Amino acid sequence: MQEYLKGLNEKQRIAVEHMDGPLMIVAGAGSGKTKVLTTRIAHLMHNGVDAFNILALTFTNKAAAEMKERVERILGNTEARNLYIGTFHSVFARILRAEANKLGYPNNFTIYDTDDAKSVLKGIINDMNLDDKHYKPAYVYNRISAAKNSLIDPVMYKQDTQIQQEDARSNRPLMGDIYDSYAKRCFKNGAMDFDDLLFKMYILLTNFPEVLAKYQHRFKYILIDEYQDTNLAQYAIIKMMGAVHENICVVGDDAQSIYSFRGATVQNILQFNDDYDDVMTVKLEQNYRSTQSILNVANQVISNNKNQIPKQLWTDNTEGDKIVLVRTMTDNDEGRFVADAITEMKLRNHYANKDFAILYRTNAQSRSFEESLRRMNIPYKLYGGVSFYQRKEVKDFLAYLRIVVNTQDEENLKRIINYPARGIGKTSIEKIMVIANEQDKTFWEVIQDPAAAGLKGAGTSAIEEFVTKIKSFQTQLEKQNAYDVAFAVGKHTGLVQELYNDKSVEGLARYENVQELLNSIKEFTETPDEEGELLDKSLGSYLQQITLLTDADKDSDENQDSVKLMTIHAAKGLEFPCVFNVGLEENLFPSAMSLYDRADLEEERRLFYVAITRAKERLWVTYTNSRYRFGSLIQNDPSRFIEEIPEAYLDKTFTGMSNRPQAQQSSFGNTFNESANRVPSLKKLADKIQQTAKPAAHTPAPNFAANEPHEMEVGMEVEHQKFGFGKILTLEGGANNRIATIQFQQGHGQKKIMLNYARLRIVK
DNA sequence: TGATGCTAACTTTTT
DNA sequence: GTTAGCATCA
Numbered sequence: 001m002q003e004y005l006k007g008l009n010e011k012q013r014i015a016v017e018h019m020d021g022p023l024m025i026v027a028g029a030g031s032g033k034t035k036v037l038t039t040r041i042a043h044l045m046h047n048g049v050d051a052f053n054i055l056a057l058t059f060t061n062k063a064a065a066e067m068k069e070r071v072e073r074i075l076g077n078t079e080a081r082n083l084y085i086g087t088f089h090s091v092f093a094r095i096l097r098a099e100a101n102k103l104g105y106p107n108n109f110t111i112y113d114t115d116d117a118k119s120v121l122k123g124i125i126n127d128m129n130l131d132d133k134h135y136k137p138a139y140v141y142n143r144i145s146a147a148k149n150s151l152i153d154p155v156m157y158k159q160d161t162q163i164q165q166e167d168a169r170s171n172r173p174l175m176g177d178i179y180d181s182y183a184k185r186c187f188k189n190g191a192m193d194f195d196d197l198l199f200k201m202y203i204l205l206t207n208f209p210e211v212l213a214k215y216q217h218r219f220k221y222i223l224i225d226e227y228q229d230t231n232l233a234q235y236a237i238i239k240m241m242g243a244v245h246e247n248i249c250v251v252g253d254d255a256q257s258i259y260s261f262r263g264a265t266v267q268n269i270l271q272f273n274d275d276y277d278d279v280m281t282v283k284l285e286q287n288y289r290s291t292q293s294i295l296n297v298a299n300q301v302i303s304n305n306k307n308q309i310p311k312q313l314w315t316d317n318t319e320g321d322k323i324v325l326v327r328t329m330t331d332n333d334e335g336r337f338v339a340d341a342i343t344e345m346k347l348r349n350h351y352a353n354k355d356f357a358i359l360y361r362t363n364a365q366s367r368s369f370e371e372s373l374r375r376m377n378i379p380y381k382l383y384g385g386v387s388f389y390q391r392k393e394v395k396d397f398l399a400y401l402r403i404v405v406n407t408q409d410e411e412n413l414k415r416i417i418n419y420p421a422r423g424i425g426k427t428s429i430e431k432i433m434v435i436a437n438e439q440d441k442t443f444w445e446v447i448q449d450p451a452a453a454g455l456k457g458a459g460t461s462a463i464e465e466f467v468t469k470i471k472s473f474q475t476q477l478e479k480q481n482a483y484d485v486a487f488a489v490g491k492h493t494g495l496v497q498e499l500y501n502d503k504s505v506e507g508l509a510r511y512e513n514v515q516e517l518l519n520s521i522k523e524f525t526e527t528p529d530e531e532g533e534l535l536d537k538s539l540g541s542y543l544q545q546i547t548l549l550t551d552a553d554k555d556s557d558e559n560q561d562s563v564k565l566m567t568i569h570a571a572k573g574l575e576f577p578c579v580f581n582v583g584l585e586e587n588l589f590p591s592a593m594s595l596y597d598r599a600d601l602e603e604e605r606r607l608f609y610v611a612i613t614r615a616k617e618r619l620w621v622t623y624t625n626s627r628y629r630f631g632s633l634i635q636n637d638p639s640r641f642i643e644e645i646p647e648a649y650l651d652k653t654f655t656g657m658s659n660r661p662q663a664q665q666s667s668f669g670n671t672f673n674e675s676a677n678r679v680p681s682l683k684k685l686a687d688k689i690q691q692t693a694k695p696a697a698h699t700p701a702p703n704f705a706a707n708e709p710h711e712m713e714v715g716m717e718v719e720h721q722k723f724g725f726g727k728i729l730t731l732e733g734g735a736n737n738r739i740a741t742i743q744f745q746q747g748h749g750q751k752k753i754m755l756n757y758a759r760l761r762i763v764k
Numbered sequence: 765t766g767a768t769g770c771t772a773a774c775t776t777t778t779t
Numbered sequence: 780g781t782t783a784g785c786a787t788c789a
Binding site for chain 1: 765766773775776777778
């Protein structure tokens, strides 16, 4: 037997050794899915399949990179480089780049990210004299995105009665026209958005049979990861490309389908059996990741969903600890609890920071955890949020590079024509746009000869200078690699200098970001091309891949010892020894937008399932009575998902509804449960009263100077920045973790305050 | 034309 | 609470 087959269980081996024909692998969470996929690829190659004939599609760059690396490791040689492994978007972008001219696009077409697309839409909405409060760019974008993912072009959109009815009902009858203009403007700009990468790929294969035939024969074996997350466009493309050989292997788990908002349809995996003849189906049900406790909870929770492929995950692992349910008073308490629990776990069980992940439903929840971790000096890494590539200075720089490569791109041209300021103002830009429209020319064409276009004044020479500069960069394109051109752009536009001159803290950060960008371009030019196919180190090639990268992909130091903070969506496919699943509250998780539709609610539940199954050893589920949202305090009930966890699997020490003796409480637990001794119903009543009669916030004196924790004594009168004046009733905890119970005035009541965190001033 | 300050919107999830 | 975008002023 081959060495690489030895570590596989029976089911896994069947999936790996099956070579030809359609194969569906239903892979439960933690069942060794990636192992099977990579071993299968290695097995194919071992049996004479040329790496060039294998295509593997994933949803994230990270998954693609990992797969490639693991195949390489199994094979022990560099043949894996010739594999075509990548995300749907990046693989299609690459193919489209090669075939762009057939669709009337430049090879160096620009890829618009979501922000770019929304800004184009905003322009169109304003041009059409529509109210962008009603036709919100984000809404319009989503609607168009959904259309493209369902392979509906603007003409079909306008003809589809159901769609028209929907738009009429939402009082947005002009959606179709906006879509139409948007598609035309993107085309004129030589730009594709994310959805176009799928949609245009579909059009390419449909309209050009010779292109289809080429790729059908090239990709004799196709493997799709996370098949449950594919949408109609992806489905149709795979179906076409795989039609000749039908060696399609899909891997997925219907229970982990969490992208329907992006057009993904579970139906693709549920119906795979009907799509192809003689499908072999393999179910991977042994979980190697989690303890029995964790897995039991996961199974129990997901069983509340109706529509699924029947399977039962099991594990040989130890039972492990119960799932710890935690209730806190506020979102800040929730943050502190987690930071404290991490500290304690590290001490007691010798975990490292990197063993912990804090998973939440929405990015906005990260704040309280960041604050508490920072206070405790626990290093953390935040995923998501504003991406590196979305920062203004990075976008500005990239806009230059994009224009050098594709001058058609009006969006980016407008962005940089007066940056750094060179006296080409709003009026000039509008004038150019009017002329461009009248004469049916691109923005770039008009500014070739500003005088002839009817522009006059000081702006004219500035424009001429700008055009000359861009053109000089373009002459470098052919001979020089991405880094050389980018470096020249940074130097000769004054961009780098301008940021360098700004000595403020933010200015320094911006300068560093641009330097980092330049470094990443350098790295790109110096890394050998992995496909070994085209050693394309041009700027155009760089730009095409950069837009498809996210922060998670950029993160090279995977093993740095830090706590990871991310959304559950971002955590899919990852695993951690200890997981905090936070914010389990109605309206938040499940999200308020999902409460009125069974399918949406089931998707939220699958999301919870994904969150639970990220944990290997320990799992905490936390919720809070009140949290800040929109700047004001709101109260939420505990999530319905909590009730779906059987009592027997729960450790309720930290809920105030203890099912364990008090003695077993750890030192940090009771700090955050002021209500620990109250019955829930009373608590709820108290919340209600508090809601209606919220005490006025205290404003501290301008010269407020806090005292040190060790100065506090029982009986002292103190001033708190938020809660005002109060008297210290008791003091507990060690020297580094003193906790004061304080009776506040003005209706704030009694509170337990951790002196390390709160800023208190001694009055007397 | 540019900078400053205020208001409103923001919170679903991402390639 | 935060931030982006807009309006107003210099």
